[in-house]
Amino acid sequence: EAGVTQFPSHSVIEKGQTVTLRCDPISGHDNLYWYRRVMGKEIKFLLHFVKESKQDESGMPNNRFLAERTGGTYSTLKVQPAELEDSGVYFCASTVGGGGGAFFGQGTRLTVV
């Protein structure tokens, strides 16, 4: 069974550009989460999807970040326009309903220059 996969693994963009990160959760996992780790800080929650619906988006830093999960399968996280402080590692996780453990992807390292 494939795990959680994220694309790209690494992205370097200039300030002001747009970047779209993708997450493919484990098949059948209704819950999908986005997290990010900024250099030197702990991993912070961004938002949570249950199927295609946003359950909790309290961690989204501002309106430059847009997450979608059309059809309840893969999810995208778009940053537009990117700022220097958006640099960090963005993780995606998925869980099956019912409180099982979370499975994380390898992360996307975003560098904004």
Added chain:
Amino acid sequence: KQEVTQIPAALSVPEGENLVLNCSFTDSAIYNLQWFRQDPGKGLTSLLLIQSSQREQTSGRLNASLDKSSGRSTLYIAASQPGDSATYLCAVRRYSSASKIIFGSGTRLSIRP
């Protein structure tokens, strides 16, 4: 508001020693607690998951305990090996299976050969 703290932030021990990593959380109303390992530049690997009704879980040389009433969890590593060197993260899921996961800042472990 749930806060998760890990002590120490960094730990270096010689190979073969048994060691304990600590995690504390401020709100005892948790659904489950999960320990992860992160290697440099890699994603998060789940080590152990403890449901709120459980007191401990074991996997190989790893043993994790949970004391909800005191808001503490420990990860015990027996007979440490250089390959155990990584950052260990404690993560708490609040209230329900639909809740977000809150991470501690991690303990960076180094095992000296």
